[in-house]
């Protein structure tokens with residue numbers, strides 16, 4: 001998506017605006033399937049929490065992807081997009097037995113991440129096969145808030161409790177049809193990923209009724225020049241060899257699953273915002289945009305880096321800026337960034353805005369959430385309207401205090 005196109009889209013649909021490039025999503029999807037082309041049965045389940053727009057889900061449906069969901073509402077959005085229940089996996093954390101039962105009744109594959117629910121589910125539904133989420137306690141990089149494999153993590157059933165899983169299975173007569181692990185976001189090191197896989201495979205061999213093994217995600221994408229990203233091709237080669245050997249010993253061709261979110265959609269998204277004010281203080285030049293952490297919370301929440309460029313003036317003289325939002329508290333998108341000269345009314349573009357950006361947006365400060373546009377085969381499609389004042393009032397019950 002070139003600068004001119006982005007400026008014209010911001011004009012056409014209004015600012016701020018999310019824009020997604022279907023071509024980039026498709027090429028990332030194909031990168032993984034090509035990397036694992038030598039696995040007999042491969043299944044990708046797009047982790048929908050990264051970006052839940054139903055038109056994006058429909059694109060994944062078209063690619064033959066399944067989806068990974070973490071709430072019954074995500075399951076329902078997936079069904080709305082046309083996914084068959086058998087192409088949906090439900091991987092919640094700490095949700096109620098009732099919600100899990102409701103999802104199971106829809107025919108969706110259940111993935112359970114604690115012994116308490118496993119036992120209760122097994123008592124009530126010994127005939128519904130479930131997957132178990134195992135925590136191998138491997139530290140796999142990333143920000144501490146998104147690193148989920150460590151010993152104190154709330155995610156998964158500890159690898160040390162596998163004997164207890166086996167006891168529950170035996171006592172209830174339930175069936176374990178899948179083993180899952182998700183060691184967290186931002187895997188830099190393929191060796192770490194393979195070490196975790198080894199631990200999981202070593203346990204998987206003792207579960208006789210498996211149909212699949214799900215290695216989760218955490219594939220890293222580059223955020224700035226020189227960033228390391230997951231070498232998916234190398235991972236594909238090495239894990240394929242290991243997985244095929246496992247299947248041979250196990251005596252069955254299991255399905256190898258992944259559930260990437262960020263890897264598939266992060267780079268496809270751009271966030272566009274207009275500059276309202278350029279303000280010079282004694283120490284800093286601020287560029288204030290018509291948005292804030294209500295629309296893009298990742299920099300404030302995880303210190304994530306989003307490359308910022310001035311698409312209205314890409315060849316201007318470069319200067320140092322702090323790009324800030326309009327929320328009435330600290331609201332910084334980037335400090336001390338070298339950006340080509342910013343003038344009021346210029347459009348700034350934030351990269352890596354396809355994952356965990358719109359899906360984390362809120363109405364804080366009573367602002368409308370922005371519109372979303374998908375570029376598909378050279379055409380731009382509005383896939384979500386900007387909110388309106390009615391949306392802010394929609395669920396408020398205004399009582400009469402007279």
Ligand SMILES: *Cc1c(COP(=O)(O)O)cnc(C)c1O
Pocket residue numbers: 047049050068070091182184185186216217218219259260261262263355
């Ligand atoms: C969020 C999540 C993912 C996706 O993680 P990414 O880093 O976006 O690829 C995969 N699996 C589970 C269980 C998740 O909760």
